[in-house]
Amino acid sequence: MSADHTFAVHVESTDVAAIVRPVGDVDLSSSPMLRTSLEQAIAQSKPRTIVDLTSVGYMDSSGVATLVEGLQRTRRADSAFLLCGMSDRVLSIFQISRLDAIFTIADTLDAALGTDT
Amino acid sequence: MSADHTFAVHVESTDVAAIVRPVGDVDLSSSPMLRTSLEQAIAQSKPRTIVDLTSVGYMDSSGVATLVEGLQRTRRADSAFLLCGMSDRVLSIFQISRLDAIFTIADTLDAALGTDT
Amino acid sequence: MDDACALRITLLSRPALLSCVRRTVEAWCSLTGCAEAELAAVGLAMDEAIANIIRHGYDNSPDGSIEIEFHRDGPTVQFTLTDNARQVPLESICSRPLDEVRPGGLGVYLMKETMDEAVWSHRPEGGMQLILRKTMATSPEVTMREHDVR
Amino acid sequence: MDDACALRITLLSRPALLSCVRRTVEAWCSLTGCAEAELAAVGLAMDEAIANIIRHGYDNSPDGSIEIEFHRDGPTVQFTLTDNARQVPLESICSRPLDEVRPGGLGVYLMKETMDEAVWSHRPEGGMQLILRKTMATSPEVTMREHDVR
Ligand SMILES: Nc1ncnc2c1ncn2[C@@H]1O[C@H](COP(=O)(O)OP(=O)(O)O)[C@@H](O)[C@H]1O
Ligand SMILES: Nc1ncnc2c1ncn2[C@@H]1O[C@H](COP(=O)(O)OP(=O)(O)O)[C@@H](O)[C@H]1O
Numbered sequence: 001m002s003a004d005h006t007f008a009v010h011v012e013s014t015d016v017a018a019i020v021r022p023v024g025d026v027d028l029s030s031s032p033m034l035r036t037s038l039e040q041a042i043a044q045s046k047p048r049t050i051v052d053l054t055s056v057g058y059m060d061s062s063g064v065a066t067l068v069e070g071l072q073r074t075r076r077a078d079s080a081f082l083l084c085g086m087s088d089r090v091l092s093i094f095q096i097s098r099l100d101a102i103f104t105i106a107d108t109l110d111a112a113l114g115t116d117t
Numbered sequence: 118m119s120a121d122h123t124f125a126v127h128v129e130s131t132d133v134a135a136i137v138r139p140v141g142d143v144d145l146s147s148s149p150m151l152r153t154s155l156e157q158a159i160a161q162s163k164p165r166t167i168v169d170l171t172s173v174g175y176m177d178s179s180g181v182a183t184l185v186e187g188l189q190r191t192r193r194a195d196s197a198f199l200l201c202g203m204s205d206r207v208l209s210i211f212q213i214s215r216l217d218a219i220f221t222i223a224d225t226l227d228a229a230l231g232t233d234t
Numbered sequence: 235m236d237d238a239c240a241l242r243i244t245l246l247s248r249p250a251l252l253s254c255v256r257r258t259v260e261a262w263c264s265l266t267g268c269a270e271a272e273l274a275a276v277g278l279a280m281d282e283a284i285a286n287i288i289r290h291g292y293d294n295s296p297d298g299s300i301e302i303e304f305h306r307d308g309p310t311v312q313f314t315l316t317d318n319a320r321q322v323p324l325e326s327i328c329s330r331p332l333d334e335v336r337p338g339g340l341g342v343y344l345m346k347e348t349m350d351e352a353v354w355s356h357r358p359e360g361g362m363q364l365i366l367r368k369t370m371a372t373s374p375e376v377t378m379r380e381h382d383v384r
Numbered sequence: 385m386d387d388a389c390a391l392r393i394t395l396l397s398r399p400a401l402l403s404c405v406r407r408t409v410e411a412w413c414s415l416t417g418c419a420e421a422e423l424a425a426v427g428l429a430m431d432e433a434i435a436n437i438i439r440h441g442y443d444n445s446p447d448g449s450i451e452i453e454f455h456r457d458g459p460t461v462q463f464t465l466t467d468n469a470r471q472v473p474l475e476s477i478c479s480r481p482l483d484e485v486r487p488g489g490l491g492v493y494l495m496k497e498t499m500d501e502a503v504w505s506h507r508p509e510g511g512m513q514l515i516l517r518k519t520m521a522t523s524p525e526v527t528m529r530e531h532d533v534r
Contacts, residue, residue, distance in 0.1 A: 006415075006417045027252045027253060027281055027285070028249040028252055028281075028288065029248075029252055058256070058277075060252075060282060060285065060341075061282055061285075061344055064340060065337035066337070068335060068336065068337045068338075072336075092271075093278065096344060096348070097340050097344065098332050098333075102335055123264070123267045142403050144399070144402045144403060144406075144431055145399040145402055145431075145438065145439070146398075146399035146400045146402055175403075175406070175427075177402075177428060177432060177435065177491075178432055178488070178494055181490060182487035183487070185487045189487070210428065210494070213497050213498070214482065214493065219485055240396045240398060240401060241393065241394070241396075241404065242393070243392070243393050243394075243408075244393075245390065245391045245392075246390045250415055251390060251391060251412075253411055253415075254391065254411040257408065257411040258404060258407060258408040258411070260407075261403055261404040261407040261408070262404045265400055265403075
């Protein structure tokens with residue numbers, strides 16, 4: 001069993017979506033890895049790019065910046081960008097920075113996969 | 118909701134047992150409170166004194182010393198002393214210090230209440 | 235504010251240490267007996283503060299030094315962060331307008347929003363100083379430990 | 385051992401700070417990518433070390449100073465604890481025999497058991513020094529961060 005402070009990002013894809021799953025805290029030390037994986041996912045040009053935050057306990061503004069970047073890239077590529085699986089702690093940083101209205105936020109991955117956008 | 122690093126001890130009694138329930142980490146800063154509660158529980162002279170460690174995530178040697186003291190007091194008073202609800206982490210300090218054989222350790226509080234000694 | 239500094243951390247300007255400092259700050263603040271959400275707020279503010287020193291103060295060089303002094307007076311926690319990084323005009327330390335959505339530009343806003351006070355200054359001996367302060371909502375239990383924390 | 389000390393903690397000899405230092409040590413060690421059980425072992429050793437400095441070195445006075453330097457070289461972590469407490473004969477720092485069950489007398493044993501090395505010495509300038517060292521079992525992921533931790 002590895003310790004909970006190491007960070008990893010898994011990228012998976014279906015016909016309609018590229019799913020990015022960061023695991024661990026997203027801060028200045030890990031957000032560059034998230035950015036790289038996000039770029040790979042977006043490059044797949046799927047109709048949807050989904051970031052599943054179920055395994056993210058903490059996110060700081062460098063993580064938020066990375067997601068804003070992802071949102072802007074997918075907009076240019078005319079594809080949908082969705083977030084799901086946010087804990088209250090992660091959601092609160094979006095709320096404080098009033099970005100909860102800018103992002104499409106689904107409760108679960110299933111909801112994100114099924115949402116029409 | 119209060120933070121998880123504060124410490125409290127609850128003492129409860131039934132006909133046959135005095136039950137001591139520490140909540141939080143047991144270390145040099147909290148073991149004096151555990152000792153006081155343990156003394157109160159033992160003073161009730163019930164057939165059994167049970168320390169329910171279900172809500173203790175961490176214990177250091179000052180906690181172990183406090184429990185050894187409790188064990189010795191109850192022996193003099195000819196009553197049984199039982200521990201229950203140990204997490205793996207707490208159990209491991211008893212194992213390293215070979216005290217797992219000295220104490221009567223039950224899995225659950227029910228088992229501790231039902232155990233013949 | 236209490237004079238005796240019960241805890242001080244000195245770290246190098248390395249992003250990998252952020253998680254460690256965050257956890258220290260949260261564990262230390264929890265001694266006030268405050269609510270979880272308060273801990274999270276202070277942990278976030280500290281993370282943003284150090285990340286900014288690393289990025290803007292030390293230009294991501296990994297060998298800059300950062301010192302954090304932890305002070306407490308009852309329910310009020312105060313952190314003094316000092317560095318030897320370059321001194322920037324204090325008015326340049328401000329976030330983007332919230333309605334202008336772009337990556338970045340949120341750290342200073344988050345610090346000010348989550349703490350009661352976030353005040354930058356130039357240290358006479360060189361480098362910058364940042365004071366972060368917040369009065370936490372406490373629960374009754376905390377008085378038990380009042381004497382040996384601070 | 386790596387020369388640059390990436391992290392240093394200075395604390396006063398107050399038992400309430402133990403939980404905070406434990407969490408810092410565990411969070412910092414987790415950067416090696418080691419197993420949970422290894423973290424727990426190091427956290428316990430550090431707790432016992434500081435508790436002994438507080439009790440035996442400073443006689444429970446709350447205003448003694450304790451400094452902990454964190455070093456890392458790959459999977460090996462090393463902590464140097466220094467204090468300004470009284471210097472005791474080094475051979476007096478030993479635990480009770482395990483089969484002689486009585487309260488106390490386990491701390492030194494636990495430190496030696498959980499770490500690869502626990503070595504006390506007298507500092508020439510006064511006070512004691514304790515070096516705790518352990519090589520952790522690491523998982524492959526850790527190499528990703530190798531460059532900016534230590
Ligand atoms: N410690 C610091 N040293 C120098 N400049 C800083 C520091 N902290 C913040 N700043 C300045 O304040 C600006 C706003 O910071 P912030 O709100 O965190 O957003 P961002 O860092 O994404 O630009 C930075 O761009 C920088 O110019
Ligand atoms: N930091 C220290 N300074 C002085 N003496 C110490 C220190 N650490 C340990 N000792 C000595 O070693 C003995 C054994 O310590 P320990 O195994 O932790 O058991 P206990 O502290 O319960 O006696 C102590 O009783 C004390 O005499």
